[in-house]
Amino acid sequence: MPELSGYLRQDGRKGIRNIVVVAYLVECAHHVAAEITLPLRENGVHLVGFPGCYPNAYAHRMMENISTHPNVGAVLLVSLGCESFARQELAETIAASGRPVETLVIQENGGTRSTIENGRSWVKDVRAQLDTQERVPMGVEELVFGAICGGSDATSGLTANPAIGNVFDILVEQGATCIFEETGELIGCEQHLARRCVTPELGDEVVASIDKARKCYETLGHGSFANGNAEGELTTQEEKSMGAYAKSGFGPLHGLIKPGDLPPGGGLYLLDVVPDGEVRFGFPNIVDNAEIGELIACGCHLILFSTGRGSVVGSAVSPVIKICGNPQTYEKLSDDMDLNAGAILTDNLTLPEVGKQLLALAHETVNGTPTRSEGLCHQEFILTYKSFEPLGPSCLPGF
Amino acid sequence: MTSHLAVLRIHPSDNICVALHPMEAGTEIDCGSIQFVLTQDIRLGAKLALMPMSAGATILKFGEPIGTLTEDVELGGYVHTHNLKSEYVHHA
Numbered sequence: 001m002p003e004l005s006g007y008l009r010q011d012g013r014k015g016i017r018n019i020v021v022v023a024y025l026v027e028c029a030h031h032v033a034a035e036i037t038l039p040l041r042e043n044g045v046h047l048v049g050f051p052g053c054y055p056n057a058y059a060h061r062m063m064e065n066i067s068t069h070p071n072v073g074a075v076l077l078v079s080l081g082c083e084s085f086a087r088q089e090l091a092e093t094i095a096a097s098g099r100p101v102e103t104l105v106i107q108e109n110g111g112t113r114s115t116i117e118n119g120r121s122w123v124k125d126v127r128a129q130l131d132t133q134e135r136v137p138m139g140v141e142e143l144v145f146g147a148i149c150g151g152s153d154a155t156s157g158l159t160a161n162p163a164i165g166n167v168f169d170i171l172v173e174q175g176a177t178c179i180f181e182e183t184g185e186l187i188g189c190e191q192h193l194a195r196r197c198v199t200p201e202l203g204d205e206v207v208a209s210i211d212k213a214r215k216c217y218e219t220l221g222h223g224s225f226a227n228g229n230a231e232g233e234l235t236t237q238e239e240k241s242m243g244a245y246a247k248s249g250f251g252p253l254h255g256l257i258k259p260g261d262l263p264p265g266g267g268l269y270l271l272d273v274v275p276d277g278e279v280r281f282g283f284p285n286i287v288d289n290a291e292i293g294e295l296i297a298c299g300c301h302l303i304l305f306s307t308g309r310g311s312v313v314g315s316a317v318s319p320v321i322k323i324c325g326n327p328q329t330y331e332k333l334s335d336d337m338d339l340n341a342g343a344i345l346t347d348n349l350t351l352p353e354v355g356k357q358l359l360a361l362a363h364e365t366v367n368g369t370p371t372r373s374e375g376l377c378h379q380e381f382i383l384t385y386k387s388f389e390p391l392g393p394s395c396l397p398g399f
Numbered sequence: 400m401t402s403h404l405a406v407l408r409i410h411p412s413d414n415i416c417v418a419l420h421p422m423e424a425g426t427e428i429d430c431g432s433i434q435f436v437l438t439q440d441i442r443l444g445a446k447l448a449l450m451p452m453s454a455g456a457t458i459l460k461f462g463e464p465i466g467t468l469t470e471d472v473e474l475g476g477y478v479h480t481h482n483l484k485s486e487y488v489h490h491a
Contacts, residue, residue, distance in 0.1 A: 154444020
């Protein structure tokens with residue numbers, strides 16, 4: 001394995017990027033925050049935010065975890081002024097983490113033009129400061145990887161997801177933390193997954209979380225199944241699930257977490273992204289980037305994203321490696337794709353061979369090589385209302 | 400650049416195979432001990448019945464149930480949203 005390196009943070013975690021985050025705390029501050037980042041987004045300045053005017057514990061926790069993520073070096077908060085977001089509390093959390101933080105309140109800063117000017121000036125200074133920070137050696141056991149599939153088709157479960165599963169098995173063996181999601185795409189796989197859990201009680205929690213997703217989908221009358229999936233020759237939710245499940249590999253499952261929970265040690269974790277309680281606030285995840293944001297809030301340094309139909313997204317804060325399962329899609333979108341797992345179908349490459357390519361790509365990305373989506377300035381971020389209860393007592397056995 | 404395989408039976412207990420390339424009607428398919436001729440053009444990833452099956456039969460892929468047939472299907476018949484329904488989540 002090559003030597004890995006990252007940026008050391010005060011809490012002992014290390015980041016693989018040194019991003020300045022500009023965060024809007026309500027949609028009314030979105031434009032100003034976006035204008036601040038616009039000329040600087042190719043220089044590691046990313047936009048995140050929460051649009052709602054009313055407070056939400058989940059959203060606050062997400063914003064705290066994103067702002068103190070190891071890939072983040074400094075944070076500028078942009079507030080309109082009259083929204084409910086607890087901006088001072090967030091600023092204090094960020095300051096306590098040892099990161100430079102500034103809050104600009106548009107209503108107290110003379111409005112749009114001067115807030116943009118002040119914001120850009122602060123960001124430029126802090127960017128220059130962060131650029132002098134040196135990378136330090138980092139072990140694979142310090143890394144947290146996330147896996148997601150989006151724009152799935154019939155190839156996802158044959159090539160790209162099994163390739164991620166193969167790499168997850170290797171990384172967990174080496175001591176890394178690997179997180180996959182989502183429970184709605186495990187409908188039909190619950191008993192199989194329960195048998196992989198390190199304790200029977202964790203198995204019960206996993207089955208219950210998948211049942212929660214099924215009930216939520218029934219109430220909403222909508223699963224995680226889109227028309228594009230059917231055009232890609234997937235027919236049912238359970239068929240899509242079987243393919244999605246492959247990205248978890250074959251190893252034991254060590255824990256079940258919810259958005260914002262940091263895994264307590266190396267191993268394989270399932271992220272339950274479906275809100276608890278009665279169905280409120282609409283669909284659990286309106287789009288892939290909502291889940292990517294949640295994986296990042298759980299500490300993921302790097303996201304492995306498999307696609308068949310051809311998603312082009314990246315993310316703010318953490319690099320996204322795009323693994324294309326469909327060789328026809330790869331031909332059309334090769335500029336957006338980091339890896340052609342469809343070569344398993346066309347070039348008779350084996351799964352371990354593609355896994356090896358993916359692992360090499362992950363190592364290069366950790367050490368600073370930009371992924372395709374990073375190079376194209378894909379910095380998508382979306383955060384909406386949700387509510388969660390704390391984890392059950394059996395969700396993290398052995399920690 | 401072409402794979403030797405046209406279709407893949409992912410799990411030995413599967414009653415469908417998956418097309419590994421787009422193929423045209425009339426193509427002769429050889430899936431182990433089972434042979435048939437395609438009656439329509441198909442896309443990459445299409446599911447094809449490995450035996451004649453009746454409405455109500457459970458389709459297995461990856462060795463696991465992925466839905467129930469709503470119509471009878473011939474050997475080599477195309478299985479998709481027109482004749483297969485979910486047992487879990489019903490989507491429009």
